[in-house]
Amino acid sequence: MTDIVIYHNPDCGTSRNVLALIRNSGVEPHIIEYLKTPPVRALLVEMIERAGMTPRELLRAKGTPYADLGLDDTSLSDDALVDAMLAHPILINRPLVVTPLGVKLCRPSEVVLDILADAQRGALAKEDGQQVVDEAGHRIPAA
Known part of the structure; x- marks a missing residue:
């Protein structure tokens, strides 16, 4: 299986x-x-890397606090974007498989x-x- x-x-x-x-x-x-059980930081970072993406590419803007949090600021580091996704799991685009x-x-x-x-x-x-x-x-x- x-x-x-x-x-x-x-x-x-x-x-x-x-x-x-x-x-x-x-x-x-x-x-x-x-949304109920977000991944821990290490797992989220690993999945982003294994998917060949950047944290910014995984961010979801629609229906999220993306704009309110100023996440369109291109100077934000990958760590800052991951922090935002962990604090607000709705920012993690889905579905990740x-x-x-x-x-x-x-x-x-x-x-x-x-x-x-x-x-x-x-x-x-x-x-x-x-x-x-x-x-x-x-x-x-x-x-």
Whole structure:
């Protein structure tokens, strides 16, 4: 069985779509509702590095205190941005998924297919109706 962790926000449609794609591969992931249980600093920094991102690239501005905290200031250090994400987990963009094949911020949701070892088991459409996996379990290219 493949060990997969999703840092999930159940109120986010993209996060729910990613969870559905993981489950469609036959795996029940470890679900961490990161707003309730944020990662510790060392883990957050490790995931950012493994994803090949910078802390700024993981920051979420929409629906967060991003502007109020002045996080658009490009002179802020990576440490300051990580501190902000730890103090306000809503600033961590989601969903982050960790698999044996890597770590990714899965936006759009079908990006998770790049790091799933197990094939999709059937057709799957996102909540908005967009088909992303066909009946044979193959990824449908974006139009």
